[in-house]
Amino acid sequence: MKLRLQNVRLPLAHFVLELDAEITGQVAAIFGSSGAGKTSVLDLIAGLRRAQSARIELDGRTLTDTGHRVFVPARQRGIGYVPQDGALFPHLSVRHNLQYGAPRHTVGESKSQFAHVLEVLEIGGLVDRRPQSLSGGEKQRVALARALLSAPRLLLLDEPLAALDQPLKLKIMPYLQRVRDEFRVPMIYVTHNASEVVALCDEVLVIDRGKQIRHGAPGELFTISEEPQFVLKSQS
Amino acid sequence: MSAEELQIVWFTLRVAALSTVLILPFGIVVAWLLARRDWRGKSVVETLVALPLVLPPVATGFLLLKFLGRRGPLGSFLHQYFDLDIVFTWRGVVVAIAVMSFPLLVRAARIAFQEVNPRLEQIAATLGAGRLRIFFTITLPLAARGIVAGALLAFSRALGEFGATILVAGNIPGKTQTIALSIYSLVQLGHDTAAFRLLTISVVIAFVVVWLSELFYRRRDHA
Numbered sequence: 001m002k003l004r005l006q007n008v009r010l011p012l013a014h015f016v017l018e019l020d021a022e023i024t025g026q027v028a029a030i031f032g033s034s035g036a037g038k039t040s041v042l043d044l045i046a047g048l049r050r051a052q053s054a055r056i057e058l059d060g061r062t063l064t065d066t067g068h069r070v071f072v073p074a075r076q077r078g079i080g081y082v083p084q085d086g087a088l089f090p091h092l093s094v095r096h097n098l099q100y101g102a103p104r105h106t107v108g109e110s111k112s113q114f115a116h117v118l119e120v121l122e123i124g125g126l127v128d129r130r131p132q133s134l135s136g137g138e139k140q141r142v143a144l145a146r147a148l149l150s151a152p153r154l155l156l157l158d159e160p161l162a163a164l165d166q167p168l169k170l171k172i173m174p175y176l177q178r179v180r181d182e183f184r185v186p187m188i189y190v191t192h193n194a195s196e197v198v199a200l201c202d203e204v205l206v207i208d209r210g211k212q213i214r215h216g217a218p219g220e221l222f223t224i225s226e227e228p229q230f231v232l233k234s235q236s
Numbered sequence: 237m238s239a240e241e242l243q244i245v246w247f248t249l250r251v252a253a254l255s256t257v258l259i260l261p262f263g264i265v266v267a268w269l270l271a272r273r274d275w276r277g278k279s280v281v282e283t284l285v286a287l288p289l290v291l292p293p294v295a296t297g298f299l300l301l302k303f304l305g306r307r308g309p310l311g312s313f314l315h316q317y318f319d320l321d322i323v324f325t326w327r328g329v330v331v332a333i334a335v336m337s338f339p340l341l342v343r344a345a346r347i348a349f350q351e352v353n354p355r356l357e358q359i360a361a362t363l364g365a366g367r368l369r370i371f372f373t374i375t376l377p378l379a380a381r382g383i384v385a386g387a388l389l390a391f392s393r394a395l396g397e398f399g400a401t402i403l404v405a406g407n408i409p410g411k412t413q414t415i416a417l418s419i420y421s422l423v424q425l426g427h428d429t430a431a432f433r434l435l436t437i438s439v440v441i442a443f444v445v446v447w448l449s450e451l452f453y454r455r456r457d458h459a
Binding site for chain 2: 047076078087147
């Protein structure tokens with residue numbers, strides 16, 4: 001993946017989001033405390049929000065260029081999005097949620113892809129259920145599958161584990177790792193949990209109040225603290 | 237119930253149903269525009285739509301009469317080019333009750349649209365859906381209960397409309413007379429027993445419709 005965020009500027013309620021970064025990792029994390037502007041970055045990449053100024057390019061294709069009035073709408077970007085709460089369509093069954101974004105033309109191929117995604121995420125038994133009847137972890141897996149089935153070129157994950165309790169987090173993480181290894185879809189993973197970054201990502205962009213403060217490999221930026229958790233290394 | 241009373245009840249139900257069906261697409265579009273879009277003149281349209289709720293019904297009826305009469309701007313056009321008369325016909329009844337019940341539909345539908353989480357529509361867009369597909373597969377189904385409840389409310393308002401109807405359509409037995417107009421005539425003539433019979437019928441119909449409407453609202457809360 002080569003995602004370029006140039007001169008990104010978006011005024012938010014308490015600060016201005018300003019970014020200039022080139023993200024090349026297979027799974028890149030955007031790390032920061034809550035309210036740091038992480039979700040806004042995802043919204044800009046997905047085309048759900050317009051920046052005051054920005055040039056956003058994915059693998060050589062310009063998605064947003066305010067200077068040249070280019071703004072590819074979200075539906076044409078081919079970018080999957082898994083929001084924090086999953087945002088499953090409550091009036092549709094799990095099956096219809098999953099099929100919502102699946103391309104229709106390659107029937108045979110998409111059928112096997114459908115089965116494969118269901119198998120990897122172990123949600124085959126849920127397809128006839130309603131979203132309301134699913135547990136938090138199941139919802140997240142279905143939302144992840146739905147985004148994957150739309151054959152995205154990039155997958156955005158907005159704190160997919162934040163709403164889950166610790167034991168459930170430990171259960172879902174292997175699924176994310178399997179998705180990473182099986183489907184090879186580039187991902188941007190937003191989180192405020194350093195352990196998740198270390199477990200899943202090969203690149204991390206640290207932002208604070210809308211500004212990028214660090215950028216590098218998780219191994220370079222994080223260290224294990226005395227308590228068994230990862231913390232940001234102090235800047236040398 | 238006499239044949240005449242049956243005709244009145246049947247006529248009232250038909251015009252109320254027709255007016256509700258007619259305002260439904262417009263009401264949905266206006267409600268969606270008010271709930272989901274910002275545009276110039278929005279507050280003016282908002283106020284115009286709500287006006288029939290606060291204006292005296294006879295005032296609305298008078299405006300419609302002037303507008304739709306043979307010498308009115310729209311009435312003369314329809315008469316000249318389509319040989320169509322609105323005033324003092326069943327069409328006048330439909331127009332009068334449609335205008336009077338429109339705000340109720342728009343209010344309910346607007347709230348229903350506002351309650352749909354925009355995040356769901358955004359996610360649908362990231363899955364490749366265009367605006368129309370998002371509207372018909374996400375927004376409209378999720379707002380449907382509120383819209384149906386609003387339509388039922390508009391229908392019940394249409395059933396009982398009096399002031400605007402009597403000005404636009406008159407009170408012509410067998411032609412434009414609805415339950416409300418008929419009760420008025422019967423009371424004027426001192427036929428209280430007959431008036432009570434129609435009153436009872438209208439109470440039963442109104443009760444059922446409002447009850448259904450409430451049922452839809454409550455179901456939506458549980459969903």
